[in-house]
Amino acid sequence: MNSYFLQSALLSDGWHRHVRVTVKDSIFERIELNAKPQDNDQSMTHVIPAMPNAHSHVFQRAMAGLSEFRSSEGDDFWSWRDLMYRLANRLDTSTLYAVAKACYTEMRQAGYASVCEFHYVHRSREDAQDFLTHSKTLLKAADEVGLPITFLPVLYAYAGAGERPLSAEQKRFELSTKEYINLFKQLQKELQPQQQLGICFHSLRAVNQQQMQQVLKALPNDAPVHIHIAEQQAEVEQTLKHLGQRPVAWLFEHFKVDKRWALVHATHLDEQEVSMLAKSGAVAVLCPLTEANLGDGIFPMPAYQAAEGRWAIGSDSHIEIKPQQEFKMLEYSQRLKYQQRNVCCDEKQPHVGTWMWLQALSAGSQASGGIGHGITKGSRAAVIELFPEDPEKQAELALDDWVFSDRTQSIAHLL
Secondary structure, eight states: OEEEEEEEEEETTEEEEEEEEEEETTEEEEEESSOOOOTTOEEEEEEEEOEEEEEEOGGGGGGTTSOOSOOSTTOSHHHHHHHHHHHHHHOOHHHHHHHHHHHHHHHHHHTEEEEEEEEOOOSOSSOTTOOSHHHHHHHHHHHHHTOOEEEEEEEOOOSBTTTBOOOGGGGGGOOOHHHHHHHHHHHHTTOOTTEEEOEEEOOTTTOOHHHHHHHHHHSOTTSOEEEEESOSHHHHHHHHHHHSSOHHHHHHHHSOOOTTEEEEEOOSOOHHHHHHHHHHTOEEEEOHHHHHHHTOOOOOHHHHHHTTOEEEEOOBTOSOOOHHHHHHHHHHHHHHHHTOSOOSOOSSOOOHHHHHHHHHHHHHHHHTTSOOOSSSTTSBOEEEEEEOSSTTSOHHHHHHHHHHOSSSEEEEEEO
16 A cells, blocks of 8 residues: 655546545555645655547557658548558568557556557458457557556448448458457457457448447447547548438437447537537547548537537557647647637636546546546556646646646656
8 A cells, every 4th residue: 555645636626735645556545635744655746647548549650650741642541541551461460569569658658547449450461360369469468568458349341431342451450240249259258457348330431330230239238339430521421422411410310329439530520410429428539639640620629518528539540649749739729720729628627738638538438438547536546747847836737838838747657
């Protein structure tokens, strides 16, 4: 049992001064407010909970910074995707393991408390019939690093809307619904402590309604459900053409979308879809650095915020692995789109850094399927300690400074 005296700590209801915590086996056992330090306490300055990473394609870390050149006249997400396919098809099991272990280590060091791994490079390069080994490899890497993982094996059946056959470059992603259910059930036997499974559909482009229904019926009805949706305008246009509705509207009409669901990106929403998503209690998982890098677009935060929608963040392609940079990109993109400052906040919490951190922490925990996050009894004691240049700086300002400048330093801890 270890004890810590926190000069300031960000709890679920905001900042508190003089918080004393006791920790056993890296789990918070007790939280005391307005406390006094004890002789055996370790002292810490401004402390925030480490952040759940709600969306990851870990293998894409291998191409970070290596696709920043024009490959076609109209270079966009779709031309980048061709480069990503080349990378995916070069990966063997040992390379995937090395990339994953390094990337998960970076996440822990950057202040991510857990990861939702959206995995679709299923088939081994060594044996196309083996669609289990890569999943086991990623679970092993996360376990060895000590990073809790919500593992999301992906159903991926088609190349595009209208059930277009997969290209040769996509064949390693392919699973039938029977294979998918089999994979899920085999992985249930492989899980270590701090690991769990979720259900995952790549996108409405890559699966059909019948496949989704079959999987949801066969697998646990309390597992989180993740899906890419409305990331690109071209995707919206494809869905309108082949399904007759915009992606989010179609999903809500055909499935009971509730708190189990995490809709990744959801960049291009109309007014009705904003309302649907917010009212459902599902989580919009935003990946601001990747969305900016790929030219996806800008999420309609003010409308979603007004509707009290829930949202989390993910590092997705891992172009950078810094949660504070995801928040800065999110806020700055809103400022550019709406031509105003301090968009991601409200009257109750006017500090942008604090408002964003609390919003994404809560919804990220939900998207992770119940992994405990935050400075609260029973949660994993994963925190980030902030060190402002001025030790007397107010905690809210220290967090803002960390997000928006490089003056405040930080260290991620597992207590």
